[in-house]
Amino acid sequence: MRYVEWLPRAYEIARGLIAPDRGRSNIYLVLLDYRDQRKEAYGVYVGMSNYSPAERFDQHKAGIRAAGSVLKRGLEVLTGPALHLQSIKRAQAARIEVELARRLAADGLRVKGGH
Numbered sequence: 001m002r003y004v005e006w007l008p009r010a011y012e013i014a015r016g017l018i019a020p021d022r023g024r025s026n027i028y029l030v031l032l033d034y035r036d037q038r039k040e041a042y043g044v045y046v047g048m049s050n051y052s053p054a055e056r057f058d059q060h061k062a063g064i065r066a067a068g069s070v071l072k073r074g075l076e077v078l079t080g081p082a083l084h085l086q087s088i089k090r091a092q093a094a095r096i097e098v099e100l101a102r103r104l105a106a107d108g109l110r111v112k113g114g115h
Contacts, residue, residue, distance in 0.1 A: 004042050013103045014081040017096050023089035028053035029078040030070050043110030045070050046101040048093045053077045069112040
């Protein structure tokens with residue numbers, strides 16, 4: 001088990017984003033490992049998909065439409081912070097993906113994705 005000191009803050013930031021309408025898109029976060037090159041040991045990838053977060057993570061790791069950061073450094077899906085951002089409308093998911101990445105980066109986290 002890994003200790004990620006900023007994880008409680010990620011929960012708090014994600015909790016501030018709301019998607020009221022049901023749909024087929026999901027927001028997901030992936031823990032990235034930078035222990036080999038950075039003072040900050042971990043970062044986060046923010047993504048959006050019609051697949052479940054676990055399925056999309058498996059796709060990244062298999063090289064299917066993979067973000068390089070997740071393919072090379074992805075450790076696991078951080079399910080909790082974005083649990084309330086599942087099965088939402090695509091337009092809301094696209095907006096939230098960008099905003100979540102922006103807020104996490106503004107809080108000092110190393111963020112990839114979120115585009």
